Structure formats: C-alpha cells, structure tokens
Amino acid sequence: MSRQQAHKEQALVKMLRYVLGVAPAEFGLLPDEAGWVSVKELLAALHQEEGWRHLRQGMLADAANRLAPELIELADNRLRCAQRSYPPPDYEAQPPAHLYLGARRKAWPVMHKRGLEAGPGGRPWLLAADPDRALSLGRRRDPEPMLVTVQAQPAAEQGAAFAAWGEYFLCEWAPAACLMGPPVEEAPPAKKPVAKAPPAKEAGPALPPPGTLPGSFILTAEDVEKPYKRKGISKDIAWKRERRKGRKRG
Structure with a gap:
C-alpha cells in the first residue's frame, strides 16, 4: 500500500471519529439515542464538505469492516462510533425569535396546513438560526428547498419545545399558525369529465344519379297507380280473359 x-484511509477514520463521536451537530446530524446515523444522511452531510465529495458507501463499509472495526460500527445501513463524547441537547437554552427550516417543496403544503410534526420514531426537526444554514440542510433532501420561518416565541406559548443542538435547535412540533413561508396555491376543484360524442361514421361511396345505370328506369307516380298504361304493358281484365276463352271453345 502506498x-x-x-x-487517505487514516483521514477517513479520523473524520468518521469526529463526525460520529465528537461533533455530529457541527455537520447537521442528529444520532439516535444509541448513536446511530443512517448512511444516507452521513453521506449527504459529508458530500457538502470540501474534500469529501468523493466518499461512497463502500468506503464507509471498508472503514467499519477493515480499517477500524473496533471504532466504527455498521449495521442495517447505519453507522456509529463506539467512543462518543458529544453533549446531549440543551432544553434550557432560549431560541431566537425566528428559526428557519429548508423544507422540501412537496412537504411545505402539508406543513402549511398541519404545522411541524415529529418524524418516524418521534424524530425532531433540525432548525437553524441562520436562513443560509437552513437552506444548506434542506438541499440534502431537495435541490431547491423552500425557506420556512418558525416564530419560536408564539410557538412556545402554544406548547412547542425547543432544545439547542450545537448551532441548531430541535423541535418536535410547532403549530401551523407559527410557520411562515411561500404562498401555497390551492388546487381548483376538479371538473367533471365531459362525455365525448361518438365519432361520426364515414360516408360510403356516392350513388350515381337515377336512370344512369344500365337497365334502370325512373319510377313515376303514374306508374304506381296505373302500371298498365305504360308502353308495352297491356291491361289484363278478368272478364275479358274469360270471354276470349269462350270464343276459342265455340
């Protein structure tokens, strides 16, 4: 090995030791109670750091399995450091008047109606005191996040709790009335589908004018009422026919 x-391998182990064991809040990461951080979140955070955009999941697995298995643990697509020294969240800290969240575009309409709600397992939101930092976190989930402002004091008066986490604040719930963001366009009511008329049948070939086909003739009203008056047709009367037969027998 060169x-x-x-x-490079030593630098990777040192970086993981610092991010997962010393200062996860510095990178906008929140380990669970057992110290685990998802590989996806860890990669998203480190890809924003200069010199670590090349990092891949296989390199993290190599650090846990070969480089420092006694220090870095990997399980179920999560990583943690066996030696952790970061402080817990501070629930005594007072948040500033405004906190900021870089929300996904699809999530903001829901927040606008329902407010902030804890994620799976009661996971809190990570709010920043600086708009740019909030948008930087938001870009890990959406390339064009929406900036949402949380009015901390009115939210706290309605029961919201904030805990300092490094330069961030954790919040599990905040009412919708305390959130400010871009206007949400309400979708217009759905229109009933209009039934389409069946397509018109194509007309067949045009027939030639009457009397133009060979052997055809035009039938008139006189032909219908007195057909025997037509030229070449004799009137056949029953009593005349019997009289002719009698003459022949006589």
Whole structure:
C-alpha cells in the first residue's frame, strides 16, 4: 500500500471519529439515542464538505469492516462510533425569535396546513438560526428547498419545545399558525369529465344519379297507380280473359 493511500484511509477514520463521536451537530446530524446515523444522511452531510465529495458507501463499509472495526460500527445501513463524547441537547437554552427550516417543496403544503410534526420514531426537526444554514440542510433532501420561518416565541406559548443542538435547535412540533413561508396555491376543484360524442361514421361511396345505370328506369307516380298504361304493358281484365276463352271453345 502506498503512503498516499494509507494517509487517505487514516483521514477517513479520523473524520468518521469526529463526525460520529465528537461533533455530529457541527455537520447537521442528529444520532439516535444509541448513536446511530443512517448512511444516507452521513453521506449527504459529508458530500457538502470540501474534500469529501468523493466518499461512497463502500468506503464507509471498508472503514467499519477493515480499517477500524473496533471504532466504527455498521449495521442495517447505519453507522456509529463506539467512543462518543458529544453533549446531549440543551432544553434550557432560549431560541431566537425566528428559526428557519429548508423544507422540501412537496412537504411545505402539508406543513402549511398541519404545522411541524415529529418524524418516524418521534424524530425532531433540525432548525437553524441562520436562513443560509437552513437552506444548506434542506438541499440534502431537495435541490431547491423552500425557506420556512418558525416564530419560536408564539410557538412556545402554544406548547412547542425547543432544545439547542450545537448551532441548531430541535423541535418536535410547532403549530401551523407559527410557520411562515411561500404562498401555497390551492388546487381548483376538479371538473367533471365531459362525455365525448361518438365519432361520426364515414360516408360510403356516392350513388350515381337515377336512370344512369344500365337497365334502370325512373319510377313515376303514374306508374304506381296505373302500371298498365305504360308502353308495352297491356291491361289484363278478368272478364275479358274469360270471354276470349269462350270464343276459342265455340
């Protein structure tokens, strides 16, 4: 192994030790109670750091399985450091008047109606005191996040709790009335579908004018009422026919 490769591997272990064991809040990460951080969140955070955009999931697995298995643990697509020294959240800290969240575009209409709600397992939201920092966190989930402002004091008066986490604040719930963000366009009521008329049948070939086909003739009203008056048709009367037969027998 070259010195350059050995140096890169040592730097990776050192970085993971610092991010997962010393200062996860500095990178906008919130480990669970057992210290675990999802691989996806860890990669998203480190990809925003200069010099670590090349980091891949396989390199994290190599750090846990080969480079420092006694220090870095990997299980169920989560990583943690066996030696952790970061402080717990501070629920005594007072938040500033305004906190900020970089929300996903699809999530903001829901927040606008229901407010902030804890994620799976009661996971709190990570709010920043600086709009740019909030948008930087939001870009990990959406390339164009929406900036949402949380009015901390009115929210606290309605029961919201805030805990300092490094330069961030944790919040599990905040009422919708205390959130400010871009206007939400309400979708117009759905229109009933209009039944389409069946397509018109294509007309067949045009017939030639009457009397133009060979052997055809035009039938008139006189032909219908007195057909025997037509030229070449004799009137056949029953009593005349019997009289002719009698003459022949006589």
